[in-house]
Amino acid sequence: MAAADASRSLISAPVGQKLWEMTWPVIFGVATLISFNVVDTFFISMLGTDPLAAVSFTFPVTFTVISLAIGLGIGTSAVIARKYGSDRPEEAHFDGFSALSVSAILVAALALIGYLLMDPVFSLLQAQERLMPLIREYMTLWYLGCVMLVTPMVGNAVLRAAGDTRTPSLIMASGGLANAIFDPILIFGLGPIPAMGIEGAALASVISWFSGVFLVFWLLRRNKLVSSKPPAGRPFFQAWVKSARGILKIGMPAASANMLTPLAMSVMTAIVASYGAPAVAAFGVGSRLESLASVIILALSMSLPPLISQNYGADRIDRVKEAYRTALKAVLAIQAIIYLLMLVTAHWIAQVFAEEQAVADIVKLFIYIMPLGYGLQGIIILTNSSFNAVHRPMNALWLSIIRLFVLFVPLSYLGSVLADLTGLFIGGVVANLFTAVIAYWWFSRELRRERG
Structure with missing residues (x-):
């Protein structure tokens, strides 16, 4: 299907059918990407404890840059999809050009600052001096x-x-x-290619990104989705600034919301650490299980916003409401099935991921309780995406703050005081329940206002 036909179908095709058509390819992409990230960690771990620890220290820094990129992508999707829905394709094409250029400028500036402040930043993160040469090798590339x-x-x-x-x-x-292909070749060497160690892991990432750049530019040009020509004969710089401002208005709050999650998880890890090393190890396993169990939620959070934005731009609030509710029902049903599967396989999962019995017991406790809230968490994530799609980025940011720092962390801590780790996990589920109710009420109210 041509790009223009695909765009028009978002405001005309049956909502449920279109949402499924848009979501299943994303499920494949997200699941594949997560799998390859696990492979990446595996190869680095084969270099030894210090290289793995060095790369672990880079996660907060790299996640900051990635969060900015994700936020800019959210802003881009919301702005351009609304233009397509409003039948303004020329503006949408110029916004695509603006998004690509402003994102490159911002990330390049952030990377330069990070490079110049590399040593002080990683010192603040408590990286040991012996790890600094490895960190410099990895982060420079x-x-x-x-x-x-x-x-x-x-x-x-x-x-x-x-x-x-x-x-x-x-x-x-x-x-x-x-x-995944270049990792082992560049890390360990092959034939005339020398072993580069941790530097090879960074180079493998850069090569994979370069391939993505080539494919994206080729597709955007082939489908004529990007143009540097300002719409309606406006002055170039004036049009570019206006377009970039619209993208950043949504993108920056979205990036900030993304960065709140690792901050909250750091606090949670500190609380869990009071129960000893087995609890921390089990909580880490639980977090990895959560990312795998949430693949469909993440996929819907990418496919739902364009559908909502285009219909919002076309003033089809009825279809916005239908798309939102259809996605929520799907998430609740699918996550209920996933919970049952995890419950049945809890013992096997615990044995695979934990060598010590103490860790395995806590992993099973985690599985019995925390996945009960994944469907509710899906409602929150999809509501955040929907707020961004209808150009309410500050609502999305405030919802993230309420969920993480008003409810999730405090209720989890209160639960730990009242009933140890069991209470901590129950507190997290209760927090997701309260936040899901708030999220649904808040977004529904916004749609009623639009209709009024």
């Missing part, structure tokens, strides 16, 4: 190439805004595959 990380992410957002979710998923999967 990472900073040099990270502009190529943001370009495919924003380019994919342009494609999704036009109604194409299949191609971005293939780009995600191909980038992950390239990384």
Whole structure:
């Protein structure tokens, strides 16, 4: 299907059918990417404890850049999809050009600052002096190439805004595959290629990003979705600033919301640490299980916004409401099935991920309780995405703050005081329940206002 036809179908095709058509390719892309990330960690772990620890210290820094890229992608998708829905394709094409250029400028500036402040930043993160040479090897290449990380992410957002979710998923999967192929070759060496160690892992990432840049630019040009020509003969710089401002208005709050999650998880880890090393290890396993169990939620959070934004731009609030509710019902049903599967396989999962019995017992406790809230958590995540899609980014940011720091962390801590780890896990589920109710009420109220 041509890009223009795919775009028009978002405001005409049956909502449930279109949502499924847009979501299943993203499920494949997200699942593949997560799998390849696990492979990446596996190869680095084969270098020894210090290289793995060095890369672990880079996560807060790299996640900051990635959060900015994700936020810019969210802003891009929301702005462009609304223009398509309002039948303003020329403006949408120029917004695509603006999004790609402003994201490259911002990430390049952030990378330069990060490179110049590398030693003091990692010292603040308590990285041991013996790890600093490894961190410098990895991050120097990472900073040099990270502009190529943001370009495919924003380019994919342009494609999704036009109604194409299949191609971005293939780009995600191909980038992950390239990384998995080049990782062992560059880390350990092969034939004339010397072993580069941790530096090779960074280079493998850069190569995979470069392949994504090539594919994205080729597809955007082929489908004529990006243009540097300002609409209606406006002065270039004036039009570019206005377009960039609209993207950043949504993108920056979205990036901030993304960065709140690791901050909250750091606090939670500190609370769990009071119960000893087995509890921390089990909580880490639980977090990885959560990412795997939430693949469909993450996929819907990427496919739902373009559908909502285009119909919002076309003033089809009835279809916005239908899309939102359809996605929530799907998430609740699917996550209930996933919970039952995890419950049945809890003992086997615990044995696979835990060598010590103490850790296995806590992993099973986690599985019995925490996944009960994953469907509710899905409601929160999809509501956040929907707020961004209807250009209410501050609502999305405030919802994240309420969930994490008004309810999730305090109720989890209160539960731990009252009933140890069992209470901590129950507190998290209760927090997700309260936040899901708030999220649904809040977004429904916004839609009623639009209709009024």
